[in-house]
Amino acid sequence: MPPADAIAAIATAPGRGGVGIVRVSGPALAAMAERLLGQRPVPRVAHFVRFRDAGGALIDEGLALYFAAPASFTGEDVLELHGHGSPMALRLLLRRVLELGARHAEPGEFTRRAYLNGKLDLAQAEAVADVIDAATESAARAAARSLSGEFSKLVQALRERLIHLRMFVEATLDFPEEDVEFLESERAAEKLAATRAALDDVLAAATRGQLLHDGIRIVLAGAPNVGKSSLLNALAGDDIAIVTPIAGTTRDAIRSRIDIHGLAAEVVDTAGLRETEDPVEAMGIARTRAAIAEADLALVLVEAGSPVPPTLLDELPAALPRLIVHNKIDLQRGATPRADDDGIWLSARTGAGLELLATAITDSVGFHYREEGSFIARERHVDALRRALAHVDAAGEELAHGALELFAEELRRAHEALGTIVGEFTADDLLGEIFSRFCIGK
Ligand SMILES: Nc1nc2c(ncn2[C@@H]2O[C@H](COP(=O)(O)OP(=O)(O)OP(=O)(O)O)[C@@H](O)[C@H]2O)c(=O)[nH]1
Ligand SMILES: [Mg+2]
DSSP states (O other): OOOTTOEEEEOSOSSOEEEEEEEEEESOOHHHHHHHHSSOOOTTOOEEEEEEOTTSOEEEEEEEEEEOTTSSSSSSEEEEEEEEEOHHHHHHHHHHHHHTTOEEOOTTHHHHHHHHTTSSOHHHHHHHHHHHHOOSHHHHHHHHHHHTTHHHHHHHHHHHHHHHHHHHHHHHHHOGGGOOHHHHHHHHHHHHHHHHHHHHHHHHHHHHHHHHHHOEEEEEEESTTSSHHHHHHHHHTSOOSOOOSSTTOOOSOEEEEEEETTEEEEEEEOOOOOOOOOHHHHHHHHHHHHHHHTOSEEEEEEETTSOOOHHHHHTSOTTSOEEEEEEOGGGSTTOOOEEETTEEEOOTTTOTTHHHHHHHHHHHTTOOOOSTTOOOOOHHHHHHHHHHHHHHHHHHHHHHTTOHHHHHHHHHHHHHHHHHHHTTTOOHHHHHHHHHTSOTTO
């Protein structure tokens, strides 16, 4: 009988390529592997084999790799079939595996099993998706570090500090007659302060990690003809948007992913904002407003030497961070690029001042990539760290009042909040949501 719960998927990207891989994972795959390959595979040995369909006709030839549980990615038996990267041949190979009893894997199901079998904690499992989705080199490196467990280790160290404190206070609670209370709470306050400082450091690093993960959305806003499309092209180093001396050239919002000093930015070029009778331009301007509404940062463009029109600033939500960009300095005699409190002076045409703009952008969101110690993180990790910090602060207050029971309770809750990062105390629906965003075959 084929194993009841084997899952299978094409693990390589769709399309043609040199090599394509079908991956199977299940509690007992040896029999299936033997039927498929015509031999019992030796674990961790590459077997050169011919893959055949149910009727014995040749599908492809390639390598079979077998990993016996628990020494595999998922912790179950895993069979990898490396054929040619032909969408058709891979589909036939997958069909054969399904005939032998496997079912189609759901998105992220391999990684989910790895997590459930204790091969990875939840933060590491998420990092698997982040390695795959990384949009910049720095994001890829940071995701690799999270996958290797660097972030989890920091969280674990924080949890150990909390456990230590909890043991400490609970011992005091258990033996009040020893009357060590006062003395102990002195030391407890010290330990709590040290824990808080460590938590704060991890929170700062995770906040940077979240920026690496999420990137930012930047909208280019300004009157027609100030050079928004030219600036997009200059930032992207590519001819993406049409540039003409005609005011009202850009109609649709044009989006481009740009790596700004390691920060993944989605830059949106928009129709210039002005009163217009032209219905098409008016629709474009409506899109500009929509892009402004969802942006994290606005680059407000004006021609150098001209003031920023107050009506333009009125278009921006009060809370939207903005940088004023004074473009076309090449038209001003003797003007050089600069950045100060009034904005950045540059030329989209010559490229002068673009570096200053890139720095101003990363400064404005507090993004300073450093290779050392950076890891990727998500909003839910940062939220959990913030919750933990709030409980540690509350614990401090209880301690100051001598309410040791409540102090212990706040510590327990801080500990629990940290647990959600690595996947302890994590609800099933959250797991479902996390893994459903993975690609199939991972
Ligand atoms: N000299 C000079 N000309 C520029 C510069 N940037 C843009 N231009 C010119 O200004 C004109 C308008 O540029 P665009 O980039 O199309 O301006 P835009 O803001 O996208 O305009 P709309 O799409 O109409 O809103 C074009 O002729 C550009 O070549 C610059 O830095 N220096
Ligand atoms: Mg334009």
